[in-house]
Amino acid sequence: MNMIIRILAALVIFLGVIHISFAFPIRLNTDTLWFIGSGFAIIYAGLINLAAINNTGIKSSLLIAFISNLITAILFALSLYILNEPQVYFGSGIFLLLAGCVAAKLLATKKTSV
Numbered sequence: 001m002n003m004i005i006r007i008l009a010a011l012v013i014f015l016g017v018i019h020i021s022f023a024f025p026i027r028l029n030t031d032t033l034w035f036i037g038s039g040f041a042i043i044y045a046g047l048i049n050l051a052a053i054n055n056t057g058i059k060s061s062l063l064i065a066f067i068s069n070l071i072t073a074i075l076f077a078l079s080l081y082i083l084n085e086p087q088v089y090f091g092s093g094i095f096l097l098l099a100g101c102v103a104a105k106l107l108a109t110k111k112t113s114v
Helices: 002-021 030-054 059-079 086-108
Strands: none
Touching: 002 030, 002 086, 030 059, 030 086, 059 086
């Protein structure tokens, strides 16, 4: 399960990097800053998953990763109303898969320390 989560997290981080790359050349305005910030949020969500599985399966870190994945999947799904484009479907799907994988790992782990 850890390998699947690592691969999906790497895809998420790659998606965030691609997202940020579309902001160049940078025109300094609020829309561009929000766009770059959203890209970093996607990257951070991927890093949360990597941290959760590298933290030897502590339930609290897995729970944080699960909640992060679920919220991000919902935000991607909501953005489908505005952007009906393939990358939004990809992001929503990848975060739903991550949420499911992390939930499975969370249910399978016995360690309860914080």
